[in-house]
Every structure is written in C-alpha cells, then in structure tokens.
Amino acid sequence: MxxxxxxxxxxxxxxxxxxxxxxxxxxxxxxxKRDYIPLIDPEVGQLLRVLIELKQARRILELGTGIGYSxxxxxxxxxxxxxxxHITTVExxxxxxxxxxxxxxxxxxTAVVTPLLxxxxxxxPQLGGSFDFIFMDAAKGQYPAFFQKLWGLLEAGGVxxxxxxxMNGWVADLYxxxxxxxxxxxxxxxxxxxxxxxxxxxxxxxxMGDGVTVCVKERKRTDKD
Ligand SMILES: C[S@@+](CC[C@H](N)C(=O)[O-])C[C@H]1O[C@@H](n2cnc3c(N)ncnc32)[C@H](O)[C@@H]1O
Numbered sequence: 001m002x003x004x005x006x007x008x009x010x011x012x013x014x015x016x017x018x019x020x021x022x023x024x025x026x027x028x029x030x031x032x033k034r035d036y037i038p039l040i041d042p043e044v045g046q047l048l049r050v051l052i053e054l055k056q057a058r059r060i061l062e063l064g065t066g067i068g069y070s071x072x073x074x075x076x077x078x079x080x081x082x083x084x085x086h087i088t089t090v091e092x093x094x095x096x097x098x099x100x101x102x103x104x105x106x107x108x109x110t111a112v113v114t115p116l117l118x119x120x121x122x123x124x125p126q127l128g129g130s131f132d133f134i135f136m137d138a139a140k141g142q143y144p145a146f147f148q149k150l151w152g153l154l155e156a157g158g159v160x161x162x163x164x165x166x167m168n169g170w171v172a173d174l175y176x177x178x179x180x181x182x183x184x185x186x187x188x189x190x191x192x193x194x195x196x197x198x199x200x201x202x203x204x205x206x207x208m209g210d211g212v213t214v215c216v217k218e219r220k221r222t223d224k225d
Pocket of ligand 1: 142
C-alpha cells in the first residue's frame with residue numbers, strides 16, 4: 001500500500017511495470033513486514049534508479065539504511081557494473097545495521113557499499129569528500145538539522161532525494177493524529193517551505209509512496225556559461 005491516498009489499483013499497476021527484482025528483495029521485504037521495519041516503496045526504489053542513471057551518480061550517501069533494502073535498489077541498478085558507483089550508508093540501530101551487512105554480503109555488493117553504524121548527526125561531519133547524490137530516509141523530525149549538515153557535502157549539480165515528506169498526507173494539512181507526531185509534521189512542513197525558497201536549489205515534491213522530494217543543487221556558473 002502507498003501511504004498517501006493513491007488508488008490501490010494504480011499503485012499495483014505501476015509496481016507491476018517494474019522489472020522483477022529476484023528472491024533476495026522478496027526475502028528482505030518479508031523480514032521487514034514480519035519485524036515492522038520500514039522500507040521504501042518499490043516505485044521509490046525505481047525512482048532512485050532512474051535518478052542515479054540520469055545524474056550518472058558515482059558517490060552516493062544514504063541516511064537511514066534500515067536493513068539495506070533501499071541501498072540494494074541503488075547498488076544493484078542493472079547499469080551499475082560499468083559505472084563504479086560507491087554508496088556510503090548510515091544506520092543508528094545496531095541490529096538493523098547487522099542485518100544490512102548480512103544482506104550486502106549476500107548480494108555481493110560489499111566492494112561498493114560502506115555501511116556505517118551510528119547517529120547521522122555525529123557521522124556526517126566526519127565524512128570526507130563530497131557526494132553527487134544523497135538519499136535522506138532517517139528520522140523525519142531531524143530532516144532540517146540533517147539538511148543543514150549535508151549542504152556542504154552535496155556537490156554543485158548534485159541531487160538530494162528525501163523520502164516520507166508528506167507523512168500520510170498529514171504534512172499537507174498540518175494535521176497530526178497524536179501529540180508525539182506533531183514535531184515531525186511541523187518540521188517536515190518547515191523543510192518543504194525552506195526548500196521552496198532556497199536560492200541554490202530547484203525542487204519538486206512527488207505524491208508517490210509517502211511523498212518524495214527531489215532537489216537539484218545549482219551548478220556554479222563559469223565565465224564560459
Ligand atoms: C525508514 S527507515 C530506512 C529504510 C531504508 N532506507 C530502506 O528503505 O530500506 C529509517 C531508518 O533510519 C534510522 N535512523 C533514525 N534516526 C537515525 C539517525 N539519527 N542516524 C542514522 N540512522 C537513523 C532508523 O533506525 C531506521 O532504520
């Protein structure tokens with residue numbers, strides 16, 4: 001099921017247009033369902049693949065590994081073999097981190113994936129180099145703080161993708177069903193407003209899955225442009 005209200009027949013139709021992923025993906029989906037572990041929707045996985053291909057991304061950063069499902073969507077992009085892409089992925093939960101490492105071994109992607117265990121807030125400042133593609137899928141209430149820390153790591157022309165920005169549609173209505181969700185809804189709304197007016201970003205929010213925002217960081221102009 002998609003989290004925001006998209007007719008179920010449309011969601012299922014779109015999903016069956018995605019090429020078959022094979023048994024490992026089905027196994028991870030089964031574990032996530034059994035243990036209530038969140039994971040991206042398949043159409044979001046396919047969107048990541050398309051954007052990575054469009055951008056010809058090489059250095060990817062992911063916040064929120066979960067048990068590795070979204071990382072594998074990116075790492076096992078059928079066109080990656082020739083691309084030599086590398087993914088750094090950060091997860092705060094030790095059990096999920098272990099499970100992700102297990103799946104990275106089984107998928108044969110340990111050479112292209114560097115999993116890091118810890119709080120993204122502490123890890124981001126320690127990361128060296130820059131990234132041309134960042135996927136943010138961790139604690140929703142911390143997205144504005146993550147964004148501030150990530151900004152300097154995203155290279156000019158780089159792509160930032162953010163998942164769950166609509167939170168069941170609550171962000172559009174500024175509605176929260178219970179008090180403890182309020183911070184997340186309010187901060188996601190603030191983040192989207194901030195992205196809208198950001199002078200160095202061009203941004204679109206897609207009503208897909210639980211809401212996905214895609215931003216592109218402006219390229220620096222040279223005298224030749
Ligand atoms: C929605 S799940 C990620 C799902 C994953 N991207 C996938 O689709 O397979 C969000 C993950 O972010 C992790 N997380 C939450 N806060 C974090 C933080 N501050 N630093 C790193 N990871 C965090 C959670 O433990 C959780 O596993």
